Amino acid sequence: MSVSIRRAEPSDVDFLLELMTHEDVDPFMAVVRPRDRDGLLAEIERSQAEPQEFGRFVIEVDGEPAGLMGFNVANARSRIANLGSLAVHPDFRGRHVADEAARIFQRHLIYDLGFHRLQLEIYGFNERAQRHAERAGFVKEGVRRKAYDRHGEWVDSVIYGLVLEDLES
Numbered sequence: 001m002s003v004s005i006r007r008a009e010p011s012d013v014d015f016l017l018e019l020m021t022h023e024d025v026d027p028f029m030a031v032v033r034p035r036d037r038d039g040l041l042a043e044i045e046r047s048q049a050e051p052q053e054f055g056r057f058v059i060e061v062d063g064e065p066a067g068l069m070g071f072n073v074a075n076a077r078s079r080i081a082n083l084g085s086l087a088v089h090p091d092f093r094g095r096h097v098a099d100e101a102a103r104i105f106q107r108h109l110i111y112d113l114g115f116h117r118l119q120l121e122i123y124g125f126n127e128r129a130q131r132h133a134e135r136a137g138f139v140k141e142g143v144r145r146k147a148y149d150r151h152g153e154w155v156d157s158v159i160y161g162l163v164l165e166d167l168e169s
Contacts, residue, residue, distance in 0.1 A: 001061055003100040005069065005108070008044045008056040015058070015065045016040050024090045028126050033085060043070075052113060059088065059101040066092040069105055071118075079116040081109055086129070102136035110164055117163050123148070124156030133160045137167065 008016065019025055020035045034040050047056040047070075059067035070085035083105075088098045109115045122129045124143065134140065138160035146154035 001095060001097075002063075003066075003097055003104070004060050004063075005057045005101055005104050006060065007047055007051070008058050008068070009048075010041060010044055012058050012065060013037055013040050013044065016044075016056075016068055019068060019087055019089055022090065025087045028123065028129065029087060030084065056085065057105065059097060061092055061095075061097055065089075066097055067101065069101060071105075071109060074119065079114060081113075081115045081118050083109075083118055083120040086132075096135070098132050099135050102132070106137070106162060106167060110167060117161060119159065119161045121147075121157045121159055123150065124158055130158055138162045139166065 017035075017037055017040055020029065020033065020040070026035065029035075034043060043054075043056050046054050053073045053076075054071070056068065056070045058065050059069060067088035068085055069083070069087075071081045071083050074080040074082040086098060086102070088101075106118060109118055118138075119141075120133065120138065121144070122133060130140075139162065141159045141161050144157040144159065147157040148155050
């Protein structure tokens with residue numbers, strides 16, 4: 001099994017739309033993430049227009065689209081990127097596709113794009129994503145209690161970070 005990542009193209013929009021609205025994916029994605037064709041196309045266009053500041057990447061397994069991941073600049077001066085939008089299609093789960101894709105993504109962001117720190121937040125109820133983050137080398141840094149209103153209920157957010165030294169250890 002060969003896992004790779006590439007910047008999303010407009011031709012990926014049908015796959016991404018199906019992924020983001022899948023009943024096993026949607027409940028775990030941030031409420032603000034687009035789940036419509038125009039919103040996804042806008043993100044893809046921004047990713048292509050601002051490659052150093054914003055990215056939407058397709059995860060591929062043996063050349064077949066399998067998932068999505070993204071980043072945006074949190075702090076340009078300190079070279080910090082927020083990561084998010086990680087989703088793997090249920091057909092590809094159980095093979096650690098997200099773990100391998102995350103390691104490729106981390107190296108791209110740190111070595112190719114020059115970020116110093118990568119950070120992400122995961123809903124407290126998303127234990128599978130938390131296990132993934134730790135397997136992929138992220139360090140748990142804390143919890144924001146009742147940080148987000150999720151469908152009328154306050155939920156915690158777990159914060160993770162990764163710096164260059166974490167990749168080199």
